[in-house]
Amino acid sequence: xxxxxxxxxxxxxxxxxxxxxxxxxxxxxxxxxxxxxxxxxxxxxxxxxxxxxxxxxxxxxxxxxxxxxxxxxxxxxxxxxxxxxxxxxxxxxxxxxxxxxxxxxxxxxxxx
Amino acid sequence: xxxxxxxxxxxxxxxxxxxxxxxxxxxxxxxxxxxxxxxxxxxxxxxxxxxxxxxxxxxxxxxxxxxxxxxxxxxxxxxxxxxxxxxxxxxxxxxxxxxxxxxxxxxxxxxxxx
Numbered sequence: 001x002x003x004x005x006x007x008x009x010x011x012x013x014x015x016x017x018x019x020x021x022x023x024x025x026x027x028x029x030x031x032x033x034x035x036x037x038x039x040x041x042x043x044x045x046x047x048x049x050x051x052x053x054x055x056x057x058x059x060x061x062x063x064x065x066x067x068x069x070x071x072x073x074x075x076x077x078x079x080x081x082x083x084x085x086x087x088x089x090x091x092x093x094x095x096x097x098x099x100x101x102x103x104x105x106x107x108x109x110x111x112x
Numbered sequence: 113x114x115x116x117x118x119x120x121x122x123x124x125x126x127x128x129x130x131x132x133x134x135x136x137x138x139x140x141x142x143x144x145x146x147x148x149x150x151x152x153x154x155x156x157x158x159x160x161x162x163x164x165x166x167x168x169x170x171x172x173x174x175x176x177x178x179x180x181x182x183x184x185x186x187x188x189x190x191x192x193x194x195x196x197x198x199x200x201x202x203x204x205x206x207x208x209x210x211x212x213x214x215x216x217x218x219x220x221x222x223x224x225x226x
Binding site: 004031032034036042043044045046049051089091093098099100102103104105 | 116143145147152153154155156157160162168170171202204212213214215216217218219220
C-alpha cells in the first residue's frame with residue numbers, strides 16, 4: 001500500500017532564503033507526482049506535476065525533482081517571499097490506478 | 113471558465129440528517145474525485161468517477177454515496193450524518209487528454225455535524 005510522507009510538518013524561514021520541501025513515497029511504481037499549495041481555508045492550487053518518466057519540472061521560482069528509485073521528490077523554492085507562506089502538499093498517483101495518495105503537507109511560514 | 117465549483121460552501125447538520133454536496137466542472141474532464149480533509153490526516157479519497165455513469169470507492173467510502181449522471185456534475189450524499197463526518201470536503205477533476213491527469217480542485221465545503 002502506497003504511503004506518502006512529508007517532513008518536516010512545519011518550517012519557518014527568513015525572507016530571501018532558498019528552501020527545499022521533501023516528499024517520500026513507499027512504492028516506486030508511480031504514474032506521476034503532483035505538488036500543490038493550500039492557503040488557509042482555501043482549496044488546493046496545482047503547482048507542478050512530474051510524470052514518472054521525468055526528472056524535474058520548473059515554474060518560475062519553483063523546481064520539483066523526482067527520483068523514483070529512492071522514492072523521493074523535492075520542491076525547491078528560490079528566494080522565498082512572505083507570499084509563499086502556505087501549506088504545500090504532494091500527491092502520488094500509482095501506476096495502473098486512478099487514485100492519488102496525499103501526504104499530510106508541510107506548513108511553510110516565510111518571515112519578512 | 114469557472115473551473116471546479118462546489119455547493120454549498122458551509123453547512124451545519126444535526127446527527128441523522130441527510131444532505132447532498134454538489135461538484136460541477138466546466139473543463140469537460142472525464143475524471144472526478146471527492147476527498148475529505150481532516151487535521152493531521154491529509155486528504156483522503158472517498159469516491160471517484162472515471163466517466164459519466166460510473167463511480168468507484170476510494171479509501172474511506174463508508175457512510176457516503178455518489179452519483180455521476182452528467183459528465184460535468186459529481187454529487188456526494190450523506191444519508192445519515194454522523195459527527196465523524198465533520199470535515200472539509202474537496203472535489204477535484206482531471207482529464208487524460210494531455211496524458212498527465214493533472215488534478216484541479218474546488219474551493220471546498222466545510223461541514224459540521226452536531
